Amino acid sequence: MESGNDIELVRNKQVILKDYVSGFPKESDMYVSRNGTMKLKVPEGSNGIVVKNLYLSCDPYMRSRMIKNKAITGNYYIDSFKPGSPILGLGVAKVLDSGNPNFKKGDLVWGRTGWEEYSLITDFQNMFKIQHTEVPMSYYTGILGMPGLTAYAGFYELCSPKKGENVFISTASGAVGQLVGQFAKLLGCYVVGSAGSKEKVNLLKNKFHFNEAFNYKEELDLDAALKRYFPEGIDIYFENVGGKMLDAVLLNMRAHGRIAACGMISQHNLDKPEGVHNLMHLIYKRIRIEGFFVFDYNHLYPKFLELVLPQIAEGKIVYVEDIAEGLESGPAALIRLFSGLNIGKQVVFITQE
Amino acid sequence: MESGNDIELVRNKQVILKDYVSGFPKESDMYVSRNGTMKLKVPEGSNGIVVKNLYLSCDPYMRSRMIKNKAITGNYYIDSFKPGSPILGLGVAKVLDSGNPNFKKGDLVWGRTGWEEYSLITDFQNMFKIQHTEVPMSYYTGILGMPGLTAYAGFYELCSPKKGENVFISTASGAVGQLVGQFAKLLGCYVVGSAGSKEKVNLLKNKFHFNEAFNYKEELDLDAALKRYFPEGIDIYFENVGGKMLDAVLLNMRAHGRIAACGMISQHNLDKPEGVHNLMHLIYKRIRIEGFFVFDYNHLYPKFLELVLPQIAEGKIVYVEDIAEGLESGPAALIRLFSGLNIGKQVVFITQE
Known part of the structure; x- marks a missing residue:
């Protein structure tokens, strides 16, 4: 019988937030850690999935997660990143192991993940299975995401x-x-x-x-x-x-x-x-x-794809991306976005499938 | 045959705006003129109506009409009062003469009129015939207006x-x-x-x-x-x-x-x-x-009356008015409104039917 202890640990590079940020964020507010490790297997009994992250998305709203949790009246608050932990964001990933009947090994997904090579995902609220692969996978951080x-x-x-x-x-x-x-x-x-x-x-x-x-x-x-x-x-x-x-x-x-x-x-x-x-x-x-x-508009996603996929195929809609290479380039890419230096959608490419 | 020249002129007291107002308006920005006269007969060929004003309405938006016309992009501008001319506003009035098939002598109406004893009205865009007279007529400047x-x-x-x-x-x-x-x-x-x-x-x-x-x-x-x-x-x-x-x-x-x-x-x-x-x-x-x-919501007025008239009759909805007596009290009443000294809807009572 397989036991958790038998599963090999792999290195898991991560982009870590040093501390809450005030004023304009700098590259040095983050660092890349090579100390992380990860078991590429879902913990027993968990309905999570283990994914290999392929593309990470740099988005303006991430700025507001670099400050300390702000309680806002009305049952709403901004969920901060945790200093010392990986930055969180949206990305495109490949399922390596699954304890969830909706996802199986080999599936491509986009949704909430971590700024790291591998992530264990247990919140599926905004996780979408990628059905159309005739477009660049990076598009699922942008035009199709x-x-x-x-x-x-x-x-x-x-x-x-x-x-x-x-x-x-x-x-x-x-x-x-x-x-x-x-x-x-x-x-x-x-x-x-x-x-x-x-x-x-x-x-x-x-x-x-x-x-x-x-x-x-x-x-x-x-x-x-x-x-x-x-x-x-x-x-x-x-x-x-x-x-x-x-x-x-x-x-x-x-x-x-x-x-x-x-x-x-x-x-x-x-x-x-x-x-x-x-x-x-x-x-x-x-x-x-x-x-x-x-x-709030997730229910429109299929209708949206139905509209936009043919327009992409026919060249009626084009999309410009600004792709940084490698997880190490993540902090700089995010700062580029906040500074407006990116031309088009800012993406971080981590690895091929 | 009746000719316009034969019709008797009556005195027409008016509340006149002296000049455009900057800063906080004062009573002395207006004055009551007793020099005006009025023929109580619609000019031949006009589809206007001549009315006797019964109640005038003091409304906050009137402040913005005391400044000089401001052109605002988007085909909209604030229509100023004219210095030297009567202030304009909403009111309740009785039709004395009509060249318009929709209104007849004796009708009670509410809508755009002048701050004066008698007005000749030719714009019927927001003129409503009063059908329900079992309530105070002043209500048509407020709760029913x-x-x-x-x-x-x-x-x-x-x-x-x-x-x-x-x-x-x-x-x-x-x-x-x-x-x-x-x-x-x-x-x-x-x-x-x-x-x-x-x-x-x-x-x-x-x-x-x-x-x-x-x-x-x-x-x-x-x-x-x-x-x-x-x-x-x-x-x-x-x-x-x-x-x-x-x-x-x-x-x-x-x-x-x-x-x-x-x-x-x-x-x-x-x-x-x-x-x-x-x-x-x-x-x-x-x-x-x-x-x-x-x-923009005039089409809802009948539905609104249907809801609110029974509620007034049953005492489920009450309405508080602050009624100033006489056209002479108009300027003070308007300034009271701008100063927030009124208790409830500020109205000016001019005369009984």
Whole structure:
């Protein structure tokens, strides 16, 4: 009879958070440990799975998990990373051993995992089996993963878009923005995106075929910039940054406009978030602004895949990724994302299947 | 044949706006003119109506019409009062002469009229014929008029309330708030209101039977006050004030909370509106905030009356009014409203039918 003690331990490299982070995160807030070990077998009696991680996803929300747990009224709190433990995130992985009837050895999955070579996963709430393998597996950290579903639910469910409407997207070349823009274009909307470099602006115009794009860092007056691109105002704003940009957008929304609040990345590293002064415009122009959490829309994932897989196959939707090689590059990749240096979806490649 | 020249002119007292107002409005920004005259006959060929005004409504939005027209992107602008001309507002009136097939002499109406004894009305977009006269006619400036429909549409349509939810209302003893609170109580919600005096707080608790009420002026820390009354957070916030209160509410909303943005009266007299810092909570807790304009919901008015008239008749809903006597008292009544000195719906009584 096999006993747990007989199973060989393998090395398990991990990206560890040193301590809670205040101010702007640095690469040195994390380190790669080679001391970890792992049994590639599910503990007896557990319904968990042991996976080999293939790709890790760098996502803006991870910034908020680097601070100490903040209790927030309303039965909600931000679940922090644990100093001294591996960073947690979304990734693509291969099942090596399974105590769970829904997953078997050899399955490819995407969902919550650790920043390490191997993980034991016991929470299956947001774990998806990968059924379509004719696309790059990294896509399941991006266009076919959480950012893809975010773009889909945020745009179609929250914004109720109509052909011909004016759509503005901030951090438009990011994992979510590039997809929202392409959805809007395919629907026949007028689409403008903002981003933080000339290279990204070029990408928006030439690769994703946005109608217009601008570098917000070159605009002294965001209100004037928006008026230049939207003389008749904005119907839909896909909000990824918050702060000053949101304030300028409020001035330029049209009556019955809709704002999907997906993220406010500009606010993460501030001790006190910037004030937004133009909320009166919510009333003047009957605007709806709605925050959302992508995993509330898991039921739409099959419908989303049905829409987007053929569009990828036909080249109607493209996706740009920024792939860092090796677990060791994880900390730098995450900081690149927080600094806006990535071009497209930031991914960390760990290993082939 | 009757000719226009034969018709007798009558005196038409008017409340005139002296000039655009900056800072806090004063009674002396308006004056009562006795120089006006009026023919009590519709001009030949016009489809207008001539009315005798019975009650005028003092409403917070009127503050924004005392400033110079502000063009706002998105085909919307605030339509100012004209210095030297009568103030405009909602009121209850009796038709004296009609060139319009929908109205006849003797009809009672409510809708847009002027702050004067007699008005010629040619815009019927928001003019309602009064069908139910078993209630005080002043009610059509309040519970059965624009504030009533505002409470109904804002609460039932925008907030999708459910029995047992936690509801918070600011300026809760005002024309709209007192009704929202009673709707919420009748639905089985836990209801807390804030107001600006001890007298109003008593009214909320003892007259409208809110579960709790507090005087925001006595709270140094609005966040702490809200945590005291909502240890488990707020599901629905009926927003009438903006600024600091909204910021504190955002900290205390629960997941999937809804905010109906009806007004932000605290912001009207500021050169630059206060900043709201806690909008990240829209995302943390998937909150929806939506501005609205009551006359977008005119189609619900019959349904609203059907609900509320029996409740008034049975005493299940009560309504408190603060009635100033005579057109001369108009300027003072309006300033009382802006200062929060009114107790309940501020009305100006002009004359009996």
